Amino acid sequence: MSDFVTPVLLMQTLAAVREAGRIITEAWEKPRSIKYKGPIDLVTETDVAVETFLGKRLREILPEANVLGEEGSPAARPEGTTWIIDPVDGTTNFAHSIPQCGISLALWRNDTVEMGIVYLPAEDELFHAVRGEGAFLNGKEISVTDESDVEHALVATGFPYSIREDIDIVMQNLRAVLMTTQGVRRFGSAATDLAYTACGRFDAYYEIRLKPWDLAAGWLLVEEAGGKVTLYDGVTPFDFGKGILASNGKVHKAVAALITDTDD
Known part of the structure; x- marks a missing residue:
C-alpha cells in the first residue's frame, strides 16, 4: 500500500x-x-x-x-x-x-x-x-477479466509512429494474434487500451515504442485491477523503452508466445 x-x-x-x-x-x-x-x-x-x-x-x-x-x-x-x-x-x-x-x-x-x-x-x-x-x-x-482461453480473448494493440520502419514486425505480430484470438481492436490510444484492459473490456493489450507518458498510468491501473504487465516475453518486469504486454494474467503466457519485440 x-x-x-x-x-x-x-x-x-x-x-x-x-x-x-x-x-x-x-x-x-x-x-x-x-x-x-x-x-x-x-x-x-x-x-x-x-x-x-x-x-x-x-x-x-x-x-x-x-x-x-x-x-x-x-x-x-x-x-x-x-x-x-x-x-x-x-x-x-x-x-x-x-x-x-x-x-x-x-x-x-x-x-x-x-x-x-x-x-x-x-x-x-x-x-x-x-x-x-x-x-x-x-x-x-x-477488475480484469477471468478469461483463460486465448482463443476467446479480445486483444488490443497499437501501431507506432515508426510504423513505416516497423511494418514487418507489426504485421507479423498482428497476423499471429488475429489468427489465434477472438479478435483485435486498435483504438489509437494506449491509455484507453490499458484502462479498458483494467476494467475487463479487453483481455490483453500489446504495443511497441511507447513513451512513459503513454502508459505509466495505465500500467498501474492494470496491475491494481489484478492483471499482469511485462515485456513481450511475458516474464521480464516491464520497463520504459520496451514493448509492453498487459493482460488479465490468465492469457498472458499464451499472448506472449504470439508476439515478438523489435529487440528480440
Missing part, C-alpha cells in the same frame, strides 16, 4: 484532472489547430493548453515533484518524484472527434508508479489507481 499518496493528494489530483478535462470538452466542437511533430505524429493547441494547465496545478499540489510531459519536456524518462503527463493521449482521435482520447497522468516515485489516472472526458470515464489500493472507474472498483 502506498504511504505517499494520501487521500487529500488523491482528491486534489482527481479534481485537477477533471478540470483539465473540461479544456478538452470545451474544444470538442471547435476547429482544431494542428501541427505535425513527425509524418503522422500531430499536436493540437488543446494538447498544449491541457499540459500547461496541469503542470501549473500539479506544481501547486506537490511542489517538490518534477513534471515530465509529452509536449514540454526534453527528458526521456522520469527521475526522482515526477508527474508524468500525456495531456491528450490519442491526439489523432481528438483531431477527428473520436471519443477514445483523454488525459493520462501518473505519479512516479522510487522507481515505481504510485498513482495513475486516465480520464476520457468525451465519455466522462475517470479511471484511477493508487498502489496497493485497487483500481476504480468513476469511483467503482474494477
